[in-house]
Amino acid sequence: MIFRSVAQAWHDAYQDVFITKSRLEPRIRSTASCDFKEIYSAELAKVKSKIERLHKPLYDIGMYTFAPSDQIDNSARRNIESLIWSLFVKSVGSDFFYSITETQRAITLCQYALVEARYRLLSGGKHKYSQRELGHALGLVHTSYARKWKKIFEKMVGIYLELANDALIEVSSVVEKVNASYKEVA
DSSP states (O other): OOOSOHHHHHHHHTSOOOOOHHHHTTTOTTSOGGGHHHHHHHHHHHHHHHHHTSOHHHHHHHHHHHSOGGGOOHHHHHHHHHHHHHHHHHHHGGGOOOOHHHHHHHHHHHHHHHHHHHHHHHHTSOOSSOHHHHHHHTTSOHHHIIIIIHHHHHHHHHHHHHHHHHHHHHHHHHHHHHHHHHHHHO
8 A cells, every 4th residue: 555545645646745665665675766756756646637637626625625735725715615605505495594694604604614624634533613712703602602503513514524525535546546556566
């Protein structure tokens, strides 16, 4: 196995990665050490090619979530916020009748949901924001937040996590194929 995970392959595809001979040596024994970086780069090129052929929403979500921080585009973030917001509104349907103040709070919550979902994916499910912090961001006490806004926030985070998972699934076939080819060699 050359890649530990699809997320790691996505990240490495957009970052200059220093690969050591010891990482690949069990898989590629007959190659000179100077060739290991080229081999790894060639495999990353396959991953990157698949990523760049994804539909724009999945590409944006994947890049925001898994690419190195210096590769994150602010316009992509705004596109993701709009996508999450529109999917949220669509999911609640005709039940979505809020005042202007509540709508502004929901949009703010959507922005926090984006950061929260990314953090959960990269930290193994840990939460970034407490109810108190989210309540404060909305200008509410945390008990008011928990009563009305927590479910909305979790729904937005869930939408994001589902889309990020869809992006990973699209790329996983290439990563699995690369990993399988190195298992055969080992």
